[in-house]
Amino acid sequence: MFIGQYDHSLEAKGRLSIPKKFRSQLEGGAILSQGLDGCLFLYPKAAWEQLISKLSQLPLTRTDARGFTRALSYGATEVEIDSLGRILMPDYLRQFASITNHCIVAGAVDRIEIWDKSKFEIYTSQINSKREEIAEKLELP
Numbered sequence: 460m461f462i463g464q465y466d467h468s469l470e471a472k473g474r475l476s477i478p479k480k481f482r483s484q485l486e487g488g489a490i491l492s493q494g495l496d497g498c499l500f501l502y503p504k505a506a507w508e509q510l511i512s513k514l515s516q517l518p519l520t521r522t523d524a525r526g527f528t529r530a531l532s533y534g535a536t537e538v539e540i541d542s543l544g545r546i547l548m549p550d551y552l553r554q555f556a557s558i559t560n561h562c563i564v565a566g567a568v569d570r571i572e573i574w575d576k577s578k579f580e581i582y583t584s585q586i587n588s589k590r591e592e593i594a595e596k597l598e599l600p
Contacts, residue, residue: 465564473553475545489537490507491538493552502571514531559575
């Protein structure tokens with residue numbers, strides 16, 4: 460499980476240090492992909508494979524299903540964690556998420572989200588202002 464948030468800076472060559480608390484869960488490999496809401500998703504390889512399995516069960520005849528599956532898979536790449544705990548973030552993914560320097564690496568239960576710091580602050584401010592309203596709409600067991 461991934462929880463918590465960490466401030467990080469992107470290195471000049473596009474490398475990002477993954478928080479030490481997250482690294483052990485990525486030892487089997489990791490997939491970095493375009494996410495939702497303007498962030499990047501970093502999945503452990505096993506969790507990515509589960510997600511892809513679910514997506515492959517969506518009906519091919521549905522435009523939205525095809526589009527979402529394409530967007531997620533086209534914008535994904537396998538990444539390796541080096542001996543210093545860093546991943547190399549490709550230019551196209553950094554551009555997608557508008558990450559140039561300061562970023563937030565946040566645990567989102569089954570995945571890690573990587574945000575441009577200013578976008579993260581705006582997004583979380585909006586969500587936090589509607590927290591109770593959102594909670595009432597959800598049906599949790």
